[in-house]
Amino acid sequence: MDIQAGDFYSALSHPMRLRAALLILKMDELCVCELTHALDLAQPVISRHLAQLKEAGILLARKQGLWVYYRINDALPNWALDVIQTTANGIMDSTPYKDDTQAISTMSDRPNQVCC
Amino acid sequence: MDIQAGDFYSALSHPMRLRAALLILKMDELCVCELTHALDLAQPVISRHLAQLKEAGILLARKQGLWVYYRINDALPNWALDVIQTTANGIMDSTPYKDDTQAISTMSDRPNQVCC
């Protein structure tokens, strides 16, 4: 996997993209509607941010039925995976990141269960 | 030290700011004219980038005579220091970062020796 460090940092430089990436790392895999719910963003907005993270090589998308699931691209170079994991370890217990996790956990009708 | 993760990533999201930060990490301390030389940027441009890194809490400045020396702020939270160090370990051997180091090493008249 060849990613430019500049692109990597640019992709994570938007607060919502950072939150999305860290939340996806923590939950392993999330679909667009779950992220829309957790981050309280309009669907086209989150879609575009996810597209940017995917274009930077940070996320992979998997389509399943109506849903598209995003996850961290584990083919990223180790330094990049380390950076994301280290950031998560450092800040996931603080606001707003911990609330995002909470929002996912308490989301009433997640797909694979019912839908969104 | 309280830094917002978003500000941290934003500060490093510009290619020149990332190069400057990694170069400063490697060389411990560099003045503006050394960075201007190594990164081949106009002085006001590098000054502004350095000001942004300082404002984000990533760099500290120390004035000595005519020169201002910048260094990594070691009061950053550990996750942030780890992230920078991990990135450096991962990419400093590749272009353009290795060339920046080379440019500093071969710079003919660095201050503390003669001046710039």
Added chain:
DNA sequence: TTGATATATATCAAAAAGTATATGTATAGT
């Protein structure tokens, strides 16, 4: 105090990134 050097800041135009909104596409159920 004059001049030279190093750095910072201000201003403005250009470029990039962001948001909101509308629309398009794909899938699944009826």
Added chain:
DNA sequence: ACTATACATATACTTTTTGATATATATCAA
């Protein structure tokens, strides 16, 4: 085939960031 849902993309508009340039400040030496 029709409808609803999930997601992506295009468009127009606004805001932010960046780069060039000019100018200001600070330090030191003559």
